[in-house]
Amino acid sequence: MIALIRYQFTVLLLSQRYLAPLLLFLGLVAVLTSSDTGPLPATYATVSGAMLLCATWLTMALAGLEDPAHRSIVVVSARSHLRVLLATVGTALMGCLLLTAGDLLLRLMFGPRTPHLPDLILEVEAQLTCAFTGVAIGLVCSRLVFRRQGNALALALLLLLAALVGKGISPVNIMFTRLLNTSSSTEVLASTSLQLAVAAVLLTAAMAIAQAIAVRKG
């Protein structure tokens, strides 16, 4: 599994397809938070929104990176479709974690305020929730599932919109509503953990869909 993730990460780095989502994320974070003086949870909500977008983009780029022939060689070498899919998800999540780490570091160094431990935990939770949801959307709309990338892109935009505005259904929307209506991080820690768990379930479901379709299309 480590070898697979290493390989996919190398291919992603060399392809430079990670650059666009990375720049988008950094840009959004800089614009949204540099002069922000409101309550911290609201800031985390906006940054997580950027993460949702970038996670989807990164996953679609990563899954579409390899030529089908190359992917089949990797699948035969790894002796399972599922292992390769898990590695794709793992690589995408690792990319998201790097973004989160970069964001944390930048704001600890240059941010206008000093966050406390609950704030930091809340930020990681919120970003992971969005990363899970974003990777799930990206996976369902990737080349593994859709041959026509135009249709996939339209679906991805639709799903992203649904995730952002789907009141009471989308873990992202529920989390945002709570984060925007509170001023204390400790208050919303538990409810955010719950949404993180829901997002993890979403990701698992997306993986099951992608796996089933990839094997049948094979």
Place this chain on the structure above:
Amino acid sequence: MLRCEAISKRYGRGRWILRDVDMRVSAGQVLAVVGGNGSGKSTLLRILVGLSRPTSGTVSGRPPHIGYVPDRFTAHERISAISYLTHMGRIRGMSASAARARGDHLLERLSLVGGRNAPLRTLSKGNTQKVALAQALLVQPDLLVLDEPWSGLDASAHGILAEFIGEVAARGGAVLFTDHREAITKKHADGAYAITDGQVTWRGGRRARDRASMVELVLTMPSSGIAPAEVDWYALPGVVDAARRGEALVLRVARGQSDAVLLTALRKQWSVESLAEATDEPVSSTGVPSTGVPSTDVSSTDARRNTR
């Protein structure tokens, strides 16, 4: 080894690409799959290596190490040839240094032009095909599946590819390849399956069994009663199995080495009871009745059974 039973495949509600395909691939065999463009050769190979799931039917006995070369290996990656092979070796469980060394060795033999450190996407079609071939051979495969491997390769690489196929078969691995040129399949394969309209039929081949198949050699005490000298059979090249069956000794020997083993046995005063082509199944007592005479004339090759 590999066995498919009643495999059928279609995509969605499209036409049946394969219907009720039964196939058997034994260890040491080199088989070709022939058929026109779009006849379903590639689909069949993808099912055999486990990339695609048949709509119905089962594939059993897939060995652990499978080498697969797809028909098109168009590389857009910036990753270099040797680095790609190192990653593939690592995915197959090799250490990075072992994978790199093996990759270097294979690219050397295939005489890759364009440099092993050049990005894959700068290589020509033939050279990317060589990289594709090398990745399938990083770990000695039990089953090597090649989809139109000769296309794009130059004449010298043709020879190397034939060598690779021979090596895999000699080590007891099975090789399955597709090509639409009769001359190539005749030259390299021991037999061929032909696909027409989704039906697969056995076409036989140049040799009923391949060069790497096994010979079953049954030795007995000579009638003179002099006990033959003990021999460490496993020390002889090509001997894979030596078992007692009553009075007799049954050896399984690779076809290429059977003559040398036979000679040794005769020199050590053993008498040859029978010599037959071994089946894949465990040794069964179908030998020719004992002549009881120390036989120096090995005419019992007549006892060879054609298993097909």
